[in-house]
Amino acid sequence: MNLKKLYFGGIILKIDAETRLVGVIGNPISHSLSPVMHNAAFDALALNYIYMAFQVEKDDLEEAVKGIRALGLAGINVTIPHKTCVIPFLDELSPEAEMIGAVNTIFNRNGKLIGYNTDGYGFEMALQEQAGICLKDKNVFIIGAGGAAHAIAGQSVLSGASSVTLTNRTFEKAKSLMEFLNRSSCRCNQNAGKIIPWDKDAWRSILPHSDIIVNTTSIGMKGQGNLALDIPWDSIKKDAVFFDAVYTPMETLFLKEAKRLGYKVVSGLYMLIYQGARAFELWTGKRPPIEVMEKAVLTYFARKGEQDAEKTRE
Numbered sequence: 001m002n003l004k005k006l007y008f009g010g011i012i013l014k015i016d017a018e019t020r021l022v023g024v025i026g027n028p029i030s031h032s033l034s035p036v037m038h039n040a041a042f043d044a045l046a047l048n049y050i051y052m053a054f055q056v057e058k059d060d061l062e063e064a065v066k067g068i069r070a071l072g073l074a075g076i077n078v079t080i081p082h083k084t085c086v087i088p089f090l091d092e093l094s095p096e097a098e099m100i101g102a103v104n105t106i107f108n109r110n111g112k113l114i115g116y117n118t119d120g121y122g123f124e125m126a127l128q129e130q131a132g133i134c135l136k137d138k139n140v141f142i143i144g145a146g147g148a149a150h151a152i153a154g155q156s157v158l159s160g161a162s163s164v165t166l167t168n169r170t171f172e173k174a175k176s177l178m179e180f181l182n183r184s185s186c187r188c189n190q191n192a193g194k195i196i197p198w199d200k201d202a203w204r205s206i207l208p209h210s211d212i213i214v215n216t217t218s219i220g221m222k223g224q225g226n227l228a229l230d231i232p233w234d235s236i237k238k239d240a241v242f243f244d245a246v247y248t249p250m251e252t253l254f255l256k257e258a259k260r261l262g263y264k265v266v267s268g269l270y271m272l273i274y275q276g277a278r279a280f281e282l283w284t285g286k287r288p289p290i291e292v293m294e295k296a297v298l299t300y301f302a303r304k305g306e307q308d309a310e311k312t313r314e
């Protein structure tokens with residue numbers, strides 16, 4: 001029988017000559033949750049696809065992208081550090097990718113490589129599904145100005161937020177993100193917003209008017225500080241929603257404190273799940289099984305937690 005079986009992340013995959021390959025390119029890539037999430041979804045819908053992770057050096061990026069076309073891959077996710085540098089090698093960009101200036105998903109449409117950005121969609125859906133809040137007419141306060149901030153700020157403008165306020169440790173980076181937002185918001189007939197200094201007093205002035213408070217910095221990842229200590233909690237309105245792009249840990253100290261004080265919180269894990277769900281839909285044309293994808297990443301985290309605890313005991 002022309003059928004091999006492969007045990008992959010707890011799932012039995014059937015691989016044959018018709019199996020379609022998708023995956024993720026980045027560097028480093030061994031931490032990626034995407035293979036676990038997508039392979040669980042393919043398995044649940046009995047789709048003949050397999051998702052792999054590829055570590056690609058910057059100098060090899062063009063060759064890697066040509067390989068998508070040459071080998072007939074259905075598509076690929078793109079992660080750090082290639083989200084912007086990959087653009088010149090693509091045939092077309094979606095309006096979101098063009099606006100955000102970065103690509104996290106490539107779809108191979110009959111040899112034509114189209115770049116999408118599903119991160120902003122992931123952010124919007126995470127807020128909607130986990131906290132029941134939409135971006136339209138909301139005041140969004142964004143801490144940070146890196147890659148995640150670009151997608152989140154861009155999506156906020158695209159979805160009709162009333163204002164976007166940025167703060168970042170390195171002012172120049174916030175300035176460059178605001179310039180980018182100004183260009184994009186002109187296209188959407190929106191006001192882009194403003195930058196405020198990286199200090200508690202400045203934050204105190206904006207927080208009473210903020211509906212959605214977003215951390216996009218890496219503060220809160222293991223060993224990388226605690227943003228909760230810098231938030232003037234007494235200045236935040238009662239119905240504000242907190243979002244943290246960080247998803248390792250799944251619930252940062254920033255979110256834990258917000259939750260303790262009675263605010264709705266949304267973990268970056270859901271942005272990850274929904275950006276993946278959108279990519280899945282682009283590649284397969286099928287409705288993504290969100291609950292399966294969520295269960296796969298939560299199970300992965302639970303197992304990893306057990307393994308880490310085991311290591312600490314040894």
Ligand SMILES: NC(=O)c1ccc[n+]([C@@H]2O[C@H](COP(=O)([O-])OP(=O)(O)OC[C@H]3O[C@@H](n4cnc5c(N)ncnc54)[C@H](OP(=O)(O)O)[C@@H]3O)[C@@H](O)[C@H]2O)c1
Pocket residue numbers: 080119122143144145146147148149168169170173216217218219221225245246247268269270271272273275
């Ligand atoms: N949930 C998701 O789907 C998703 C998607 C993308 C990213 N993320 C997560 O979002 C986080 C940021 O990723 P990124 O791609 O935006 O990274 P990035 O482009 O490298 O940007 C990092 C940001 O963090 C700030 N920062 C880092 N350390 C800091 C510190 N000690 N104090 C103050 N600011 C600090 C940087 O400020 P400076 O400009 O001053 O350096 C910059 O604003 C990561 O945890 C990543 O895993 C999640």
